[in-house]
Amino acid sequence: MPSHLFADRAAGQPPERGTVDALISQTRRLRGDVDAVRRDAVADEDDPQGRWQRALCDLAVHQLDDLGAQLGQLKEGLGEDRTLGSRSAGTGSAAESLDEGTEEGESAEEALADAPPRTGALLSRVGSAQWNLLTDEVTWSDELFQIFGRSPEAGPMSLDELPSMVFAEDQAALTAMVTGCLIDGKPIDGEFRIVRTDGRVRTLHMMGEPVLDADGCTASMWAVLRDVSELRRSERVVRESRESLRRRQDIEQTEHRVAVELQEAVLPPWRGPLRLPHGGPAALDLAGHYLPSGSSALIGGDWYDALELPDGDTLLSVGDLTGHGVSATSSMAMLLGALRGMAVAGIRPGPLMGHLNQLLDTSAHTALGSAVCCRYSPATGTLTWAQAGHPAPLLFRGGTGRALTRPDGVLLGATPQTAYEQTEVRLLPGDLLVLHTDGLTRGTGADPFGTEGTDRLLRLAPRFARARDAQECVRMVVDEFGACPREDDACVMVARVGDPS
Structure with missing residues (x-):
């Protein structure tokens, strides 16, 4: 704005008309580029990040509309040999200024087709x-x-x-x-x-x-x-959407921290190798590991567990609940607590799965779950197990591996009053059992069911045969699958049968 502190002081020289024409053309092109970005911005009302990005684009569009209209008024003043110092302005619209600012060879119709829509009758x-x-x-x-x-x-x-x-x-x-x-x-x-x-x-x-x-x-x-009403409205939307995004991020960080703390409190406290039952014959050498998803924010309901039962048997279980965050981990804690309690009470794996299914079906949290539950008797070397829509344990013996034949069992919480079969397999000294959740081997694209991932696990058999203990086998699995892009978290547990002598 030129200085008017003294009435007899001449105002600064106005810009040349060609300079203003070039500025109008540049503003119009920039406005079109921003509008293209705005059209590509996420419009999902449930996505705070997308709302904030779109609000920023809207604000930029308003500011460029503002600039374009003011340049148009400046050009009109130059056209009638008026300057800003005359304290008068033209009456043309933003669309007219864009029309006058077209590049050589461009028709007025093309310029008006590209002109920004006016978002308010008094805009700019x-x-x-x-x-x-x-x-x-x-x-x-x-x-x-x-x-x-x-x-x-x-x-x-x-x-x-x-x-x-x-x-x-x-x-x-x-x-x-x-x-x-x-x-x-x-x-x-x-x-x-x-x-x-x-x-x-x-x-x-x-x-x-x-x-x-x-x-x-x-x-x-x-x-x-x-x-500046429209401009201030856009700025207010940006502030509000930014605050909404910040609050959403704070909530997500808090939920993530709570989910992690709850998961760490529920999963087995042992982080190194474990032998169950303690001091018994043919004890199992145990090790387990939790692998987070590719996005560390997605804490799911995966678990692995080993528990020594009152009669000397050992309970092994792995499972996974749908969903992520506090809801999934709290449901997992409820389910795992119930599983442990019923196993201690002597309920066998098949009926135990039926009770878990009924518990999840009547729970306030709508979730589905998959699980495998094994009861190992060191006295007889017998493994009794049942499953609910879960990958079968992998048995490694003599340098080769195979998946155990699964007994019938549907996902937990899918159908009420469902019976679950159980089956038995005899384990020999040196046998290795690998239990895992489907997030470990589940593939994408052409391999959605994880067949290729399971084959990769089975191909580790010769290396497992040379391993010193279960913990080394777990490290092999983590080395093989830890760096793979994974959409979901996963758990793996290895149990190796010891020599009764």
């Missing part, structure tokens, strides 16, 4: 006013009448009348700005809200300066007023 219009303190004459540009929704026949408003259209909360700020300008010679730069004659509320940004006479006294006040 700029008006000017001058209040003469010596003659009480008031001059308003045509645009200022449009901004205030005031008929030109009603005439411009004096400084004393202006507060009548201003919000009561903003009147004191406006008075302070005007007083500071007229008495102290301070430039005006502030905003206030008005209620137009048609009842619409608009936010105006006002910039002004005193005009001094030859004696240095204030002769008049000159100001430019711009309707």
Whole structure:
């Protein structure tokens, strides 16, 4: 804005018309690029990140619309040999300015087709006013009448009348700005809200300066007023969406921390090798490991567990519940607690699975689960097991491996009052048993059921045969599958039968 501190000082030279044309063309192209980004932005109302990105694009579009319209007014003023120093503005629209700003060879129809849609009837219009303190004459540009929704026949408003259209909360700020300008010679730069004659509320940004006479006294006040309602609305949306995103991230971080703490509290406290039963014949050498998903934020309901039972048998179980976060881990904790309690009470794997199914079916948390439950007797070397829609344990013997034949059993929580079969297999000294959740081997694309992953596990058989203990076997599995891109978390547990002697 050129300086008007002295009425007899010449304003700076206006830019050339060709320069403004180039700026209009650049603004129009940039506006089109931003609009393309906005169309590609995520519009899912449930995605705070997407809402924030789209709000930023909307704000950028409003600002470029604002700039384009102001450049259009500047060009109109240049076309009629007027400068900003004349304190008057043209009446053309943003679309007209874009039309005039087309590159050579481009038709007006093409420019208008690319012109940004106006998001408000008063968007980006700029008006000017001058209040003469010596003659009480008031001059308003045509645009200022449009901004205030005031008929030109009603005439411009004096400084004393202006507060009548201003919000009561903003009147004191406006008075302070005007007083500071007229008495102290301070430039005006502030905003206030008005209620137009048609009842619409608009936010105006006002910039002004005193005009001094030859004696240095204030002769008049000159100001430019711009309707920034749409721009402020876009900025408010950006702030609100950013706050929503921040709150969502805080909630997700808290839920993730709680889920991790709950999972660590429920999973077996042992992190190294374990022998169960303690000091018994043919004890199992045990080791387990939890593998997080590719996104560490997805803490699921996977578990592995080993428990020495009162009669000397050993309980082995792995399982997985649908869902992620606190809900999944709390349901897993409930299910695993029930499994342990029923196993200690002597319930065999098949009936135990039936009780778990009924528990999950009647739970307040709507989730499905898969699980395998094994009861190993070191006295007889017998493994009795049942499964609920879960991958079968893999048995490795003599350098080769195979999957055990699964007894019938559907997913937990899928069908009420379902019977689960159980089966038995005799384990020999040196046998190795691998139990895992499907997140370990489940593939994507052409291998959604994890057949290839299971084959990779079975191909580890020669290496397992040379391993010193179960912990080394677990490390082999982690080395093989730990670096693979995995959409879900997973658990693996290895049990090797010891020599009864």
